[in-house]
Amino acid sequence: MEMKKVTITVIGVGLIGGSIALSMRRDPNIRVVGYDVRQEPLDKALTLGVIHAGTTDLQTAVREANVIFLAAPVEQIVATLRLLQDMELQPDVIVTDVGSTKSGIVRQAVEVIPPHVTFIGGHPMAGSHKSGVEAASDRLLENAYYVLTPAPGTAAEKVERLTELLSLTRAKVVQMDADSHDQVVGAVSHFPHVLASALVNLVAGYDEENAWHARLAAGGFRDITRIASSNPRMWRDVLLQNREHIVKIAKDWAKALEDVVELVEEGDPDGIERFFQTARDFRDGLPERKTGALPPLNDLYIDIPDHPGEIGRITTLLGAKQINITNLQIRETREDIYGALRITFHSQEEMEKGEELLRFFDYNVYRRT
Ligand SMILES: NC(=O)C1=CN([C@@H]2O[C@H](COP(=O)(O)OP(=O)(O)OC[C@H]3O[C@@H](n4cnc5c(N)ncnc54)[C@H](O)[C@@H]3O)[C@@H](O)[C@H]2O)C=CC1
Ligand SMILES: O=C(O)C(=O)Cc1ccc(O)cc1
Incomplete structure (x- = not known):
């Protein structure tokens, strides 16, 4: 039937x-x-x-x-x-x-x-x-x-x-419940989009005075502002729908920033270090990407020696082991600590196999965490 x-x-x-x-x-x-x-x-x-x-x-x-x-x-x-x-x-x-x-x-x-x-x-x-x-x-x-x-x-x-x-x-x-959702997601997703865009707009203003700002924008700036490339219309609507929580979180944020600025003004080394340490402890303790707090990524970053044929060698090594890749990118900048070649694998499992294989052949391989 x-x-x-x-x-x-x-x-x-x-x-x-x-x-x-x-x-x-x-x-x-x-x-x-x-x-x-x-x-x-x-x-x-x-x-x-x-x-x-x-x-x-x-x-x-x-x-x-x-x-x-x-x-x-x-x-x-x-x-x-x-x-x-x-x-x-x-x-x-x-x-x-x-x-x-x-x-x-x-x-x-x-x-x-x-x-x-x-x-x-x-x-x-x-x-x-x-x-x-x-x-x-x-x-x-x-x-x-x-x-x-x-x-x-x-x-x-x-x-x-x-x-x-x-x-x-x-x-x-x-x-x-819907209200808890809006508070939590306001803090971990909506407000970060506001922050990322506000930081980009600030730097864009500085850049008008001195064009080195955009040119020197390195890994840290790019990482923290990736989400500023999101759809402006969509985020306009999200902010309008979650107005109350966003305003409250923004006020808490302003207070938190004031506290750090005060430590800097006072030149308080212990306080400043504690600030970074507290953030690092929480960030490092976030659940792994594969549990879904962040979207899954099957990317590896590889340092490649600057001579012809190197990328071909890497793809041949992977191909020979039937490890499927879905994307390959040569990154223009080397200001950041990760390798210049980014390979996206078809699955987490294939990424892990690729990592092991490339390490075996003495490549410096990184995962972004
Ligand atoms: N983009 C993201 O990362 C995420 C988005 N969301 C939510 O998913 C929803 C859709 O977002 P995306 O897929 O990113 O947007 P999108 O821009 O890719 O797609 C939205 C689609 O809705 C259509 N549309 C616009 N007004 C419409 C209407 N009145 N009736 C029917 N269709 C209409 C548009 O023509 C477009 O095809 C939003 O509510 C967003 O908040 C949820 C999780 C993640
Ligand atoms: O790209 C990112 O980091 C996101 O923030 C993805 C995202 C966007 C909107 C949502 O409602 C949920 C997740």
């Missing part, structure tokens, strides 16, 4: 919507329908095999859906929830979202979602500074935390059903 197909609709077929769609397609009994306000991402998603069907008509997209993932920018998720209240939906449908903020979205859902529809807030804690469906991957959420924020009274079997479905993403599903 043929199994009944499950229809999953993804609203907003971008980086995260596309990645969810690709993960859902691992199950052959799932049919993925994409909806977007623009035709272009739908065409790309169809060409890339991300969705089975696409439409710019919301009612058509949601009519048959058993589960709906809202994966547009957060302000648009709120707007879409309002539109859904007038739509014809399956009686047992689960509506969930992937927005980076939760309280405002959950509040809106409670207000507008009809009683026969179950809404469960969600947020996969992995992503990228890239956007658009072309950057989507069925592995993006692998090993990452995926926070669900069911409102009190949500039917446990619906939460279980969604959790089971999300196992296709290979993320680790956890539950918390």
